[in-house]
Amino acid sequence: MAAIVPHSDSSGTDVFATRHGSFIVRSDLGCFLQALDFCSGQALKVWDLHPACRGGDHYVGDPTGSAVYLLRGDSFCKVPDLSSEPPSSTLTLHPSCQGGDHYASCEGRFFVFFLTRGVVLSVADLATGATAKEASLEPSILDGLYYYGADATHLTCLKMDEENGLRGHRFSTTGHSEVFSVHPDVVSFLPGGLSITYGPAFGAWECLKLISNATDLPMPSNHEITRKVGYSKLMWTQKYPVSGSVDSEALAISLLQRQFFLPTTNGGMGLRTEQEEWEEVAEEGESLRVILQPRQKLYWWHYQLGLGKEPILFCRSLKVTRSPSPPTHIPLPLADS
Template sequence: MAGIAPRALSPGTDIFANRHGCFVVRSDLGCFVWASDSHAPASVEVRSLHPACQGGEHYVGDAAPGSSVCILRGDVVHRATDLSTAPSPDPLPLHAVCCGGDHYAAGGGRFFVIFLARGVVLSVADLTTGAEAKEMPLVPAALHGLYYYASAEGLLAFLDVDGERGLCSHLFSNADCHEVLPVHPDVTSFFPGGLALVHGPAFGTWECVKLIQNDTDVPLPGSHDITRKVGHIQEKLANWTDSTASSPRAADLAVALLQAQFSLPAAYGGVGLQTEQEEWEAVAEEDESLRVILQPRQKLYWWQYVLGLGHKPLLFCRSLKVTRSPSPPTHVPLPRADVRPPEI
């Protein structure tokens, strides 16, 4: 089973929860999703991330029982009442004991700073003052989580991929892991690599779109019409709704998520290829003529490069290749990706 890409391959991706629900941020895509519950949501909404809220290293719900969000950049914190609006213009410095955390979380009136190398969780009342600091050991099972967050009640959780249940939340304390809950597919799909967990890993392959042959013993000149598909099959990837007029269009979000998925390494369900230069409009058929002289008993195979998820083709590329062999080409016609997901 493919995995979810960690923060190092998708900077600006984070998850947090508060009394209003669960939020998954994709700063690289300029949007976030809100779910009433990450495990069995009544609804999942896509919302636009305000430009001034993009580029955060960590996104943390406020420890107070309100709706504000803390955006951490370097050693400072910005507060926003909502990720769809601009944060406060004047950031506050993090207290020295709170700097350099691998992950940040908030819940139950406390902030949590997770230091994986030291294997500890620092609990504070305020990130800027370090007040009421308490350090606790991190249970060994929680050392290899992909993303961390805390429930509104203050119970910590980390996300990891289970071979049978897919992406799961592992609820834990400083003493033990308490419960494992599968993350709903509509929430999973929004994480980098999540589409592969829900729909199957990405693939790229050459498909034969035309075979022409000369069954005679003499050369055979002629013109042959080739019909091929070009473009993107607009498949519904998840049951997301648009919450506002400024929310990204479902079609645009689907394209951005697919481009990001295809760019990821195979370990995260991708193929490591750039696809932004391909035709991403709705799939259409194109005709092309080939004039050729077929030699006696000769066969020619026309191939087209196709990308998809699982077993379903989703993107018909413009790359064509003609061979005399029934074996598909081995050349990959698209450039390698640098694993930075596209913006929408």
């Protein structure tokens, strides 16, 4: 069962909302997604993430305004837009606000989630810790992947449900909550999300050709092997209008590369694919001259990667075996190598 990568395991990734919509920050891709809301998936657009805004520990939006708070370590700053350079001056988090698992803004206050203790601290100011209030969290929202302020009166956590889908749980400090589905196009932009929308990644050897010699004598022969090389574009590559220097094609490739890079628990393969041919798939022919021994069979295999049941990346690796069973060797470097 694949799952979205949680905030704790994806440095520089976070979600937040402002009066301009809902956002997903992907520092590893150098960009962020803006949507009208996560439920409808309308008005999607991808923007440049300023290099100085990458790698933040937390990104906190003001649902009633435009500002975004960028937290790194025990300091933070307020930025008007993640596409522009943040101010050089920073403020220090109040000791009571340091070390939170998640941060959010709602009701004109800041909320700091301490999930191991099962509590949320709310303060009027992150620097002073003024008018601090602590409340216990409902057990049903303790296993959230991301937390953010959805609007002026509601907090939201994103979590996987029993059916392996991503759901938003909108709740208030008074305890009322409601559940909504996250649009597939939004899910796909989160780390590990492609495996939820399209199915987990897979790698397989496809048999391109079988040649055999049914005689009792050696037999020279010529053959033409045709294989696909490159990647097959998916319809979702056009679902994210882009702005600035973000390139739609490069974004689609980066999303796929990151998905294949992730471990199997997040629907990936744990493989590096950057060195493969990331051009639109094309067919290549190769001439072969072999001398088959008596009663010999040779199997020509081609390695490919995909999502769900759909092949996407056709690698250059070819392998010849005498066995009808596919090779067990994986011809790509491991993610941790």
